[in-house]
Amino acid sequence: METSIRASGFPLPDDTQAFVLFSELLRQDAQPPTELAKTLRTGRANISKIVRRLEATGLVDRTPNPADTRSVLVRVSPQGRSFAQKYADLGQGFYARLFRSWEDDEVAEFADQLTRFTRELEALTAVRVASADGRDGTGPTD
Incomplete structure (x- = not known):
């Protein structure tokens, strides 16, 4: 960064x-x-x-x-x-x-997969944060 x-x-x-x-x-x-x-x-x-x-x-x-x-x-x-x-x-x-050097359909497919990755990462992160904060009752996870 x-x-x-x-x-x-x-x-x-x-x-x-x-x-x-x-x-x-x-x-x-x-x-x-x-x-x-x-x-x-x-x-x-x-x-x-x-x-x-x-x-x-x-x-x-x-x-x-x-x-x-x-x-x-x-x-x-x-x-x-x-x-x-x-x-x-x-x-x-x-x-x-x-x-x-990428074809338009390759860029579109990459964008779709990156969007999917981001959504799933955000969902997983939200679960881990909620878990670490004790909001779901399970406590911190590894």
């Missing part, structure tokens, strides 16, 4: 946590720090530090939470969206080169 972060031009190339949080905000839009802490499985104090580092780069900002005026939402800033678009464009070019 570190190599990808450096290659992306991410302004905090040695900060994997910041990259993960930024990616999560791109996926889920504005979030309160408490939700980000749950998603990243860390504490609110750590989220605050990561958000401050991202704010210093201009990739994210904080805005009042309309649902709870006592709290804020962390969101990707316009500058952050611009960076994300450039990163996505680089990725598109990479995959275009990677699949240049």
Whole structure:
């Protein structure tokens, strides 16, 4: 992951946590720090530090939470969206080169199988997380 972060031009190339949080905000839009802490499985104090580092780069900002005026939402800033678009464009070019020699039906079959793999991995991961959290009554699994 570190190599990808450096290659992306991410302004905090040695900060994997910041990259993960930024990616999560791109996926889920504005979030309160408490939700980000749950998603990243860390504490609110750590989220605050990561958000401050991202704010210093201009990739994210904080805005009042309309649902709870006592709290804020962390969101990707316009500058952050611009960076994300450039990163996505680089990725598109990479995959275009990677699949240049593949036939269209081969790419479609690969995409179908990758989608199936992802769905099954997410389902298995959800079961393991629920099990580790004791939600299904079985406790941690190996």
